[in-house]
Amino acid sequence: MAVVEINFDGLIGPSHNYAGLSLGNLASAKNAGGTSQPRSAALQGIAKMRANIALGLTQGVFLPQSRPDRAWLASLGCAPETAPVELLANALSASSMWAANAATVSPAADTEDGTCHLTVANLVTMPHRSHEWQGTLAQLRLAFANPAFTVHGPIPAPFGDEGAANHMRLSAMHDAPGVEIFVYGVTGGPFPARQHIEASRSVARLHGVSRALFVQQSEEAIAAGAFHNDVVAVANERVLFAHELAFADKDSFYRDLRALLPQVEIVEVPTAAVSLSDAIQSYLFNAQLVTLPNGGMALVLPTEAQDNSRVWRWLSEMVAGDGPIRQLIPVDVRQSMANGGGPACLRLRVVCDPETVDPRFLVDDATLDRIEDIVATHWPETIEPGRLADPELWHQIGQARASLLMALDLGELA
Template identity: 45%
Template sequence: MKHFEANFDGLVGPTHNYAGLSFGNVASFSNASAVSDPKSAAKQGLKKAKALADMGMVQGMLAPQERPDLHTLRRIGFSGTDAEILNKAAKEAPALLRACCSASSMWTANAATVSPSADTRDGKLHFTPANLVDKLHRSIEPTTTGNILAATFNDPRYFSHHQHLPEQANFGDEGAANHTRLCGNYGDKGVELFVYGQEATNPAAPKPKKYPARQTIEASQAIARLHGLSEDNTVYISQNPDVIDQGVFHNDVIAVGNQNVLFYHQQAFLNTQNKLDEIQRKFGRSDVHFIEVPTSKVSIQDAVKTYLFNTQIITLPSGEMTIIAPTNCQENPAVFAYLNELVTLGTPITQVNYFDVKQSMQNGGGPACLRLRVAMNDMELAAVNQNTLMNEALFTRLNAWVDTHYRDRLSVDDLADPQLLIESRTALDELTQIMKLGSVYQFQK
């Protein structure tokens, strides 16, 4: 049986815009109110996904969510026709309208936490959608996220789907952006790392002072229980609160792992050495590589600006590891110099590939934000909805779909345009047919 890691990237939605909704995300705030290009954003994401498929990787796509979200606007008191609701919200509560128009589900690293069958008690692949309670525009995603995941991984013989965690602050959960897995081969039992920003039930524990800590240890522990993980293959690591206050809102902005490699910044964690020792002990092999990037070579500011750690580390069919990095890393002298040095250090990482995902980057998400990692075997892959897997035909069809339905210019003021809602619904209705997703959307007529 073959084992591998698949990447399921989020399709950028038709309402991709720069509303600056994410406090603590420096790029999101810095580009607030800029004019976006949804068509280019979607095509940049598709190009990256297709390139990975062409490298021999298993690559899937996850559908975007319906936006504007009229269901939420109705729940909070707006009434009338769709056009009347959009008009009223734009005049009376523009911040709420912007939240209900966000295309943030494109960042599927936040979609869910995934534990492969090699790690779980029942031998199934487990998914728990993130509740994303820290941000309004993301907290409206989990139910539809669960529907999309269930339509993609739709065979109960192999896949177990959990409801998102309770929507209370104690269980703030941001999904795979704060989770990574180390292993030998992908089919081996691995060590799952849960990185958290605060202990909600322990007021004395360290936490950031300026920006919110979005992931709690309580949420991480709950997911480990739901997924049937054992104590000997889980490690809980506290993020350094000082780096959260410098814009490191998720762990995947400061660390990333793949197989036997953990790539992280010197300032990423608290009690770093103790946690590395615990990982080494539970990993049970001597060939784990801890690659620490010193502050003297890459500052926190440069790491956040370029998303050096929000890169993908993938293992190619040849067995070599490569980094999938945004072109922003090429454009920063310190980061580019470090990556050029990294491939000479004798670690499993031997090359770097750069991709232009600037439309996503300007809104606060790099290559790793755009993908959900799913370690699986060939039997599990055969049980996946095959219409979601990237190939030449799907790439061509999705690009044509984007050309038909997406705008190439979208400002925050355009979000109240009733025609945008019609365009979005028309696009998603066709997408459900392309990807055979069934009734994942509940369009409000």
């Protein structure tokens, strides 16, 4: 079997709006009440997927969920027409586009039973995300129905689990046995620590992971706006790329990691060169660190990192050196960034044989052409805050999603 890493990107949905629902997410709070551009947002995401394909990477997609979420509102005794505005905003959120929060993934090489395990994230910390898991689980069970996979339901509340955004994997190569890093929070100053250690330990047990480390995210990072670990660290194969202040006890973490994976290369960005504030504003670490077909590594990062002179200076000096990361690839995902999610937020990494995945969830340029046509035709061009209660908008959002499901022959998700 040809085992590769597949990046499954969440297609940005037609209800993409700036309601500012994510406490601790500085970009989300800053842009609350602004006018969003769902069509432009989705086209930017599609362009990122095309760029990955052009690099020679295997690309997948997850689809927007039904919005407004009428079932969730009904469980609260409401219909969209009668829901308080704050509940309606939560029911309309397009946040499932950030597929890094879809699930935690342990490749077959790491698990006791030799299957690739996925546990859907419960996302219980934030109301607008807490009702995503049912729709996400439905897609995971379709995409990964092959016996090569084991798909788990969510960890029960109150143990908050935010998926792959707080999980890293390091290995000599993608298909080699790895060390899985579960990053959890304890405190975060004025903001909640979203990943609970009890959830992380439960996922590791369910997956049968033999080599796991449980690492505390620093309170300083969370308080600065690093609501997920992937805002201050990212890993790929043998390389860990992290901010100096990402972890509560980095010395112990690095020592334990080197004991389990002696060939690990740690690329640490010092605070003296790039502050936490600059790292979080630019989403320097919320990048896709990928292995290219020629064997080198590239960092696919938001154009905001290029716009920040201090960040870009440090990155340019890094790639000019003799380190493992050899290429910088800026991508424009400004609409997602304005709501608090960069390139890494938009994707879930799954190491597997592509032949075992439902082909309807894998994309090439031709498939993306079809998706792009539907987005250009059906996605709202803008959504102003005052339109969230507009039934005509709800109808347009529903029709847009229905057209997409029909085009991709995924009517089971309707």
